[in-house]
Structures are given as C-alpha cells and as structure tokens.
Amino acid sequence: MDLNKLGWNETLEKKFKELDCKDIIKGRVIFHSGKQYKIMTSNGEITANLSNYYINSTEIKSNLPAVGDWVCLKQVDEFHPYQIIKLIPRINKLSRKVSGEKSEEQVIASNIDIVFIVTSAxxxxxxxxxxxxxxxxxxxxxxPIIILNKIDICNDYKQYLLDIEENLPNITTLSISAKTSENIDEVIQYIKPGNTIVLVGSSGVGKSTLINNILGYNRQTVGEIREKDGKGKHVTTSRELIVIPNGGMLIDNPGIRELQLWSSEIGISKTFEDIEELSRQCRFSDCTHNAEPGCAVKKTIEMGQLSQERVDGYKKLLREQDYLNTRKNTYEKRKKDRKLSKIYRQGKSIRKYKGND
Ligand SMILES: Nc1nc2c(ncn2[C@@H]2O[C@H](COP(=O)(O)OP(=O)(O)OP(=O)(O)O)[C@@H](O)[C@H]2O)c(=O)[nH]1
Ligand SMILES: [Mg+2]
Ligand SMILES: [Zn+2]
Structure with missing residues (x-):
C-alpha cells in the first residue's frame, strides 16, 4: 500500500522525523475497540495493541490514538503483536465535548481534509x-460540505437549499439521493487519492447508504428509520476509515444528535464573519446587539437583510463556548490538584515506609 494514497504527506513526514523514532514502522488507524487497533501500513492491514509505555505516558484521553491518526509501531519479533508506541502529531482533529457532565474532549477523527455534514430533506x-x-x-x-440527502422523497427540497444559502452563504452544498444515485457524481469528485473525508450527521440521514453507493456494494450495515418521527436507530456503532479502491478515504461515524462544541472560537468567527464584520460598526465595542443605540447588527435585522434567529444562534454558540471554557479551566485545575495530592500522599507513604525500615 502506497502511504501517500493513505494521506501520508510532507507535513506528516516532517513531524515524524522530529520524533526521531528508529526501527519502527508507521501506519494509520482505521478502527479501534478499546486498546485493540486496526492499522493500515505499507504492508497492508495489521492489528496492534497500545504499549504500556504509551498508556502510562498518556495523561489526557484525547491523546490516545483515534481513527485517522498516524502512529509509530514496533514488534519484538514475529510471535508478538505489534505495539503502538507513539502518536505522530496530528495535522488537525475534529473534536466534541463528551456527552454528559464531564468537560472532556472526544476526538471524532483526525488528519482530515473534508467533512461531509449529512442531513436529509x-x-x-x-x-x-x-x-x-x-x-x-x-x-x-x-x-465543510453540506450534503442534503433523500431529495427523492421531498418535492420541495429547494426550500432547504435556500435556507442554507441564506444562513451559510460560503458553504458548498450538494443535494443528492444516496438511494437513487441522483447527483452522486458531485460527491465523488471530492474523493481523491490521499484525501480523508469524514461523514457526520444524525442517525438515519443516510451516511452509510452513501458510502455503500460510492463503493458500489453493501459494505456498511444500513438501518430503517422509525416511522413515527423519522429518526434513525443508531445502526452504525463505531468509527471506521474505509479506503476507497479508486483513491481517497471515507470515515463512517455513528449518528450524533448534536455536536457539542469543544474548541471553536475561530470557527464561530469564520462561520459568522458577516455578523462579526457588522459588530465592528456598532457604536459600542462591547455591544450585545440587543437594545444599544447605534447597533449595526440590529439595524441590518430591521432592514430585513439578516435574520434575528441567525444572530440568536451565533450568540448562543458564543455563550456555550464561553461556559465551556470556564468549565474546562475548573476541570483542569481540579485534575491538577488531585494529581498533586496523589504525589504528596505517595511521597508521604514512601517516607513512612523508609522510616519504619
Ligand atoms: N428515500 C431515501 N432513503 C434513504 C436515502 N439514503 C438513505 N436512506 C434510508 O435511510 C435509512 C437510514 O440510512 P443509513 O444509511 O443507515 O443512515 P445512517 O446515517 O448511516 O444512520 P446511523 O448509522 O444510525 O447513524 C435507511 O432505511 C436507508 O435506506 C435516500 O437518499 N433516499
Ligand atoms: Mg450508519
Ligand atoms: Zn450591536
């Protein structure tokens, strides 16, 4: 397997050289379940475990290898399994906050070129x-590329396209049917050798159906949706990187209800750059765009050139990011305190032990 076709490039080569790893092979994580990993290497697919060294030297869960990661591997001899010894620093990673109360990062996938946001009409x-x-x-x-799927079951899907155009004017959008293959060629043009594409979206929108259509056979299990509310039944349960024979890679994902932000300050600014541009024209630099005089955002809404809902959505994301940052800081501090007190307790027991000796 040619590693360039798997996404290996000059940036990764540089990062790899800086690690100064000798006598090792490198590979890309295509699947994992707990500590068991499937890795694609230049010699094909292998299975590997996380080495004890890796586990013991990793404090943050998000630094454990995820699908899409490049890793360094070693094998004592042919009778022993491959061990993952190091992570080659990521070019990028798509993360979210883990569901529930914890303020922890979950890496969905890494070293990504394109994300297909799949939704249905x-x-x-x-x-x-x-x-x-x-x-x-x-x-x-x-x-980001929005894929509006299931246009075969909606006569008026163009209303959705207009909605996207109005609210996300700079985002490429494709309207397709993974079932009837309408406009599938528009999707295929993005799948190029070395390109890594992640599919995200709710359960039941047709992510796995689309992958099967691109591959030309039913590799991924596809499930029915519930009749009463049209929601999927969470058929795909694990992440997996699939190498497309004609080049390119697709990462299938379990359906997620909502992507909770992790670190998105720059992303929010980029997505709402028109609102941020307007904000700079507000009379007060800390304008909240509610009732302040000289508010350029409010004025644009009144002129009918910007929707109140979109501004509310933007403010909601900013608030959420703000809240998360505070939680992250508290969480990190607590973790540090716990670690310090553990070191202190260990020190105390060693001293006690020596004292008794
Ligand atoms: N009519 C129509 N049905 C579709 C289309 N694409 C997918 N479906 C159907 O939608 C249902 C869910 O499809 P999946 O591919 O399993 O959806 P998924 O996004 O992978 O769902 P999870 O794995 O649960 O996240 C299946 O019954 C598919 O046949 C489409 O373009 N048109
Ligand atoms: Mg699926
Ligand atoms: Zn304002």
Whole structure:
C-alpha cells in the first residue's frame, strides 16, 4: 500500500522525523475497540495493541490514538503483536465535548481534509445544527460540505437549499439521493487519492447508504428509520476509515444528535464573519446587539437583510463556548490538584515506609 494514497504527506513526514523514532514502522488507524487497533501500513492491514509505555505516558484521553491518526509501531519479533508506541502529531482533529457532565474532549477523527455534514430533506433538517457543525469544522481548517440527502422523497427540497444559502452563504452544498444515485457524481469528485473525508450527521440521514453507493456494494450495515418521527436507530456503532479502491478515504461515524462544541472560537468567527464584520460598526465595542443605540447588527435585522434567529444562534454558540471554557479551566485545575495530592500522599507513604525500615 502506497502511504501517500493513505494521506501520508510532507507535513506528516516532517513531524515524524522530529520524533526521531528508529526501527519502527508507521501506519494509520482505521478502527479501534478499546486498546485493540486496526492499522493500515505499507504492508497492508495489521492489528496492534497500545504499549504500556504509551498508556502510562498518556495523561489526557484525547491523546490516545483515534481513527485517522498516524502512529509509530514496533514488534519484538514475529510471535508478538505489534505495539503502538507513539502518536505522530496530528495535522488537525475534529473534536466534541463528551456527552454528559464531564468537560472532556472526544476526538471524532483526525488528519482530515473534508467533512461531509449529512442531513436529509425531512424532519432532520435544522439550520442551527448545520451552523454548529460548520463552526467546529471551520476551526480546524478542514472544508465543510453540506450534503442534503433523500431529495427523492421531498418535492420541495429547494426550500432547504435556500435556507442554507441564506444562513451559510460560503458553504458548498450538494443535494443528492444516496438511494437513487441522483447527483452522486458531485460527491465523488471530492474523493481523491490521499484525501480523508469524514461523514457526520444524525442517525438515519443516510451516511452509510452513501458510502455503500460510492463503493458500489453493501459494505456498511444500513438501518430503517422509525416511522413515527423519522429518526434513525443508531445502526452504525463505531468509527471506521474505509479506503476507497479508486483513491481517497471515507470515515463512517455513528449518528450524533448534536455536536457539542469543544474548541471553536475561530470557527464561530469564520462561520459568522458577516455578523462579526457588522459588530465592528456598532457604536459600542462591547455591544450585545440587543437594545444599544447605534447597533449595526440590529439595524441590518430591521432592514430585513439578516435574520434575528441567525444572530440568536451565533450568540448562543458564543455563550456555550464561553461556559465551556470556564468549565474546562475548573476541570483542569481540579485534575491538577488531585494529581498533586496523589504525589504528596505517595511521597508521604514512601517516607513512612523508609522510616519504619
Ligand atoms: N428515500 C431515501 N432513503 C434513504 C436515502 N439514503 C438513505 N436512506 C434510508 O435511510 C435509512 C437510514 O440510512 P443509513 O444509511 O443507515 O443512515 P445512517 O446515517 O448511516 O444512520 P446511523 O448509522 O444510525 O447513524 C435507511 O432505511 C436507508 O435506506 C435516500 O437518499 N433516499
Ligand atoms: Mg450508519
Ligand atoms: Zn450591536
């Protein structure tokens, strides 16, 4: 397998050389379940474990290898399994906050060129959710592409396209049917040798159906959607990088209800650059665009050139990011304190032990 076709490039080569790893081979994570990994290397697919060294030297969960990562591997001899010993620093990573209370990062995939945000021309469609995805993707210098799927079951799907054009004017959007293959060629043109594309979106929108259509056979399991609300049944349960025979890679993902922001300040600015540009014309530099005099944002809304909902969506993302940053700082501090007190306790018991000796 030619590593360049798997996405290996000069940037990664440079990062790899800086690690100064000798006698090792490198490969790309295509799947993992716990500590068991499937890796694609120049000699084909292998299985590998995380080495104890890796586990012991990794404090933050998000530094464990994720799908899309490039890693360094070693094998004592042919009778032993391959061990992952190091992570080659990521070019980028698509992350979200883990679901639930914890303020922890979950890496969805790494070393990505394009993200297909898949939605469908039915109840799933939600423009605020699409903005949220774009904010996270714009943060990491990957290209977001919205794929409006299932146009075969919607006579009036163009209304959705207009909605996207109005709210996300700079984002490429493709309207397709993964079932009837309408406009599939428009999707295929983005799948190029060495390109890594991640598919994200709610359960049931047709991510796996689209992958099967591109491959030309049913590799991924596809599930029915619930009749009462049109939602999917979370058929895909793990992430996987699939190498496309004609070149390019697709990463299938389990459906997610909502992508909770992790680190998206720059991404929010890029996604709403028109509002930020207007904000600079407001009379007060800390204008909240509510009732202040001389507010350029409010004026544009009154002129009918900007929707109140979009501004509300933008403000909501900013608030969420702000809140998360505060939580992250508290969480990091608590973790540090716990670690210090553990070191202190260990020190104390060693001293006690020596004292008794
Ligand atoms: N009519 C129509 N149905 C589609 C289309 N694409 C997918 N479906 C159907 O939608 C349902 C869900 O498709 P999946 O591909 O499993 O959806 P998914 O996004 O992978 O869902 P999860 O794996 O649960 O996240 C299946 O019944 C598909 O046949 C389409 O373009 N048109
Ligand atoms: Mg699926
Ligand atoms: Zn203002």
């Amino acid at each position: 039915d109840q799933d469609f939600n423009i605020r959710r699409l903005e949220r995805y774009c904010a996270s993707i714009n943060e990491i210098s990957a290209q």
